[in-house]
Amino acid sequence: MSDSTVEHRGTIVIGSGPGGYVAAIRASELGQKVTLIEATDRVGGICLNEGCVPSKALISVGHRIRAAHDTDQYGLSFEAPKLDFAKTQHWKQHDVVERMTRGVRGLLKKHDVEIVQGFATLDSDTVLRVMPAGPQQFMSVDLGRQFTFDDLIIATGSRPIEIPSFPWGDRVIDSTGALNLPEVPKRMIVIGGGYIGTELAGAYADMGAKVIILEGSPSILPLFESDLSSIVTKRLEAKGVEIHTGVRARDVDEDADGVQVFVTLNDEEETLEADYCLVTVGRRPNTDNIGLEFTSVEIDNHGLVVTDEQGRTASPHIYAIGDITAGPALAHKAFFQAKTAAGAIAGQPTANDYIGVPAVCFSDPEVATVGVTKDEAEKQGVAVETAKFPFAGNARAVSLGEPDGFVRLVSTKDEGTLIGAQIVGPGASDLISELSLAVNAQMNVEDIALTIHPHPTLSEPIAEAADIAIGYPTHI
Numbered sequence: 149m150s151d152s153t154v155e156h157r158g159t160i161v162i163g164s165g166p167g168g169y170v171a172a173i174r175a176s177e178l179g180q181k182v183t184l185i186e187a188t189d190r191v192g193g194i195c196l197n198e199g200c201v202p203s204k205a206l207i208s209v210g211h212r213i214r215a216a217h218d219t220d221q222y223g224l225s226f227e228a229p230k231l232d233f234a235k236t237q238h239w240k241q242h243d244v245v246e247r248m249t250r251g252v253r254g255l256l257k258k259h260d261v262e263i264v265q266g267f268a269t270l271d272s273d274t275v276l277r278v279m280p281a282g283p284q285q286f287m288s289v290d291l292g293r294q295f296t297f298d299d300l301i302i303a304t305g306s307r308p309i310e311i312p313s314f315p316w317g318d319r320v321i322d323s324t325g326a327l328n329l330p331e332v333p334k335r336m337i338v339i340g341g342g343y344i345g346t347e348l349a350g351a352y353a354d355m356g357a358k359v360i361i362l363e364g365s366p367s368i369l370p371l372f373e374s375d376l377s378s379i380v381t382k383r384l385e386a387k388g389v390e391i392h393t394g395v396r397a398r399d400v401d402e403d404a405d406g407v408q409v410f411v412t413l414n415d416e417e418e419t420l421e422a423d424y425c426l427v428t429v430g431r432r433p434n435t436d437n438i439g440l441e442f443t444s445v446e447i448d449n450h451g452l453v454v455t456d457e458q459g460r461t462a463s464p465h466i467y468a469i470g471d472i473t474a475g476p477a478l479a480h481k482a483f484f485q486a487k488t489a490a491g492a493i494a495g496q497p498t499a500n501d502y503i504g505v506p507a508v509c510f511s512d513p514e515v516a517t518v519g520v521t522k523d524e525a526e527k528q529g530v531a532v533e534t535a536k537f538p539f540a541g542n543a544r545a546v547s548l549g550e551p552d553g554f555v556r557l558v559s560t561k562d563e564g565t566l567i568g569a570q571i572v573g574p575g576a577s578d579l580i581s582e583l584s585l586a587v588n589a590q591m592n593v594e595d596i597a598l599t600i601h602p603h604p605t606l607s608e609p610i611a612e613a614a615d616i617a618i619g620y621p622t623h624i
């Protein structure tokens with residue numbers, strides 16, 4: 149070892165993604181002396197560097213192009229938009245990603261968080277080792293620095309699942325590759341129509357790519373109800389996206405110019421050609437390479453760390469948060485768990501409660517849900533009513549030229565308590581917050597109906613659906 153002294157720290161956090169950096173900030177606010185260990189030279193994790201933030205930047209560029217195309221009915225005409233994609237990528241990287249990550253670094257500094265760059269692994273329940281990051285790390289004679297800690301929060305996140313028959317290459321790419329393409333592909337095959345595949349397929353279709361989605365389930369966005377996903381399917385098809393569901397791509401050939409994907413479509417063996425093949429079939433938690441086997445931390449059979457409601461693992465001073473824990477692999481879940489774990493270390497009676505965690509797909513139109521669906525409620529033996537209001541009946545949506553979609557409320561039959569909501573349509577990603585608050589606060593549909601919503605806005609369908617739920621529909 150380069151330095152045999154074992155160093156002691158207060159609270160150590162591994163990973164600087166939404167889980168890790170928020171845990172570090174909150175722990176510091178609660179008076180803990182915090183050290184954050186990050187394997188890369190950047191902070192912000194997948195979310196800021198390769199996930200939520202850059203994907204939404206590209207999606208917004210796609211929306212601008214689409215908006216500039218679809219103007220005829222408003223009496224507007226433009227020359228066809230010209231895309232300088234190198235400039236788009238520069239904007240996304242420098243003005244969006246780097247701006248946001250600089251902000252996070254500044255916050256960590258302000259909160260006096262010590263940042264140690266290197267790859268952390270656990271030697272035991274009480275000792276961890278930080279190796280210089282990089283490909284030679286395990287061949288190096290440098291055995292790194294060893295730390296003991298009062299408390300440890302692990303937030304090592306997740307990585308894309310690689311299918312053996314679709315090995316990563318220059319043109320068989322994961323979501324990070326798809327976010328960093330040097331050009332808009334002429335043709336792109338997307339394997340996996342989950343939320344990441346659907347978002348990126350829509351963005352590249354808006355930018356002019358011919359996109360083909362191959363999805364194994366009966367529909368894209370299989371985690372959402374079919375009346376939500378079918379609206380997104382129609383919109384994608386209108387953009388020229390070819391969607392094949394219930395299919396399994398067999399394998400791929402890659403050369404310098406592109407890919408050939410072999411797939412059975414309608415009982416015929418087909419070879420599909422494209423410039424790139426994006427594979428987005430799920431993510432794997434980063435729990436298999438950090439020495440957890442040398443600790444008493446328990447892992448379930450999905451590789452997720454088992455925790456109590458405060459994020460505490462089977463090892464009482466080790467907490468786990470974010471994508472390495474059960475529940476939706478979403479940044480806002482990680483933010484919440486981060487605050488819960490830091491609070492638990494400070495002795496606060498914090499607890500994670502996932503009922504009000506919204507899930508959003510930034511597709512066109514957006515899809516957003518919170519709480520339970522009607523089917524899920526009934527499976528749990530809860531009798532529910534649903535009330536649905538279409539955006540076609542909302543003046544703001546119609547005047548924006550966005551009449552597709554609806555808001556649906558799911559409430560208990562007896563008390564009318566709101567226990568779930570689904571939105572597909574314009575602004576769904578923002579609108580869902582009102583319903584998350586209502587679900588969290590266990591409000592009933594009457595509370596929503598009696599809340600004055602501004603007119604004309606996209607929020608009105610929420611109140612209209614609540615009016616339907618209490619038996620007094622107004623604009624329908």
Ligand code: FAD
Nearest residue numbers: 163165167187193194195199200268305470471477478479
């Ligand atoms: P991560 O963000 O994965 O961060 C983990 C960090 O730990 C990384 O910086 C990594 O380098 C570091 N690390 C790992 N192992 C070690 C180690 N041993 N030692 C030191 N450091 C280590 N979620 C949303 O809520 N909304 C979205 O719109 C959204 N869009 C997405 C789009 C894409 C394309 C992708 C891929 C993901 C998206 N997500 C979205 C998911 C979101 O990015 C993750 O849920 C979130 O980043 C998880 O946060 P985390 O803190 O658990 O881990």
